Each structure stands twice: as C-alpha cells, then as structure tokens.
Amino acid sequence: MAEIHKLLIVDDDPDIRDLISQILDPDKYELVLASNGQEALDEVHRQRFDLIVMDLMMPGMSGIEVCQLIKQEPDNLDIPIVMLTAKTGISDRIDGFMTGAEEYITKPFDPMKLEARIETILRRIDREHNQ
Numbered sequence: 001m002a003e004i005h006k007l008l009i010v011d012d013d014p015d016i017r018d019l020i021s022q023i024l025d026p027d028k029y030e031l032v033l034a035s036n037g038q039e040a041l042d043e044v045h046r047q048r049f050d051l052i053v054m055d056l057m058m059p060g061m062s063g064i065e066v067c068q069l070i071k072q073e074p075d076n077l078d079i080p081i082v083m084l085t086a087k088t089g090i091s092d093r094i095d096g097f098m099t100g101a102e103e104y105i106t107k108p109f110d111p112m113k114l115e116a117r118i119e120t121i122l123r124r125i126d127r128e129h130n131q
Contacts, residue, residue: 005122006030006048010040010066011055011084016107020053023111024118037061044070049079051122053114056085056096064099071100080121084109 007029009020017033024031032047034040036058043049052070056063063083070076080102085092088106096104103117 003126004028004030005050006032007118008032008034008040008043008049008052008054010034010037010052010058010063012036012058013055016055016084019111020114023115029118037063037066040066041069044076044079050125051118052079052081053084053118054081056083056087056092064095067096067099067101078125080125082114082117082121084114 005028007024009017009031011017011020012035014035017035021031021033032043032049034043037060040052040054044052054063054066063085067081067083070079070081077100081100082103082105083096083101084105084107085096086107093104102121105114105117
C-alpha cells in the first residue's frame with residue numbers, strides 16, 4: 001500500500017478548500033485545512049506536512065508572508081509549497097518562487113492539473129528520499 005501524504009490546504013475561500021478536499025483521494029492524502037495564514041503557521045508548528053497548497057491573497061497575512069515564515073525555519077525548507085492564486089502577473093509569480101514556492105497555479109484552476117502537479121512533486125520527493 002502506498003504511503004499517505006499529509007497536505008496542508010490554506011485558502012480563505014471555503015469553496016476552494018472543499019473543492020480541493022473533494023478532488024484529492026483520501027486513500028492517498030490526509031488533508032488539514034486552514035482558512036488563513038496564522039492558522040497555517042499554527043498547523044506547521046504542530047505537525048509535519050509533505051506539501052502545502054496555499055492561496056496568495058488572504059486577509060491578515062498574505063501567502064507570500066506565510067511562505068517566507070515557513071521557509072525561515074530549517075526543518076521546513078524541504079516542504080514544497082504550491083501557490084494557488086488569482087494573481088496572474090509575472091512579478092507575482094517571481095515573488096512566489098523567490099519566497100520558496102515550488103509551483104504557481106492561477107485561479108480559476110483545473111482541479112485535475114492541481115492534482116497532477118501535487119502527485120508529480122510528491123513522487124519526485126519520494127524518489128529523492130529513497131536514493
């Protein structure tokens with residue numbers, strides 16, 4: 001049986017959190033949901049995640065700020081972060097990548113593409129850890 005990966009889903013829109021929860025197979029993924037940046041940081045301090053999907057624009061703290069804070073901690077450097085956002089500008093993408101995001105997907109997004117990117121990133125990490 002394949003390993004179940006633990007994912008943190010961070011988005012202030014409950015519909016997006018629900019959609020992601022519906023598309024990701026519960027036999028493959030254990031999901032923890034957060035509705036803002038502070039909740040995300042609290043969860044990252046509480047438990048270890050294999051991957052984080054994070055909205056860029058949230059009330060309080062932006063996804064960029066949360067990503068920076070997560071990546072400041074050495075134990076979290078290898079956690080891939082997928083930015084999921086309505087911001088389509090190249091400078092927004094660069095900001096996301098420069099703060100440590102592994103992938104940048106714009107809204108509206110194709111749920112199958114998001115699932116495929118998550119699977120691809122996790123497969124690569126699993127391969128790297130097994131070498």
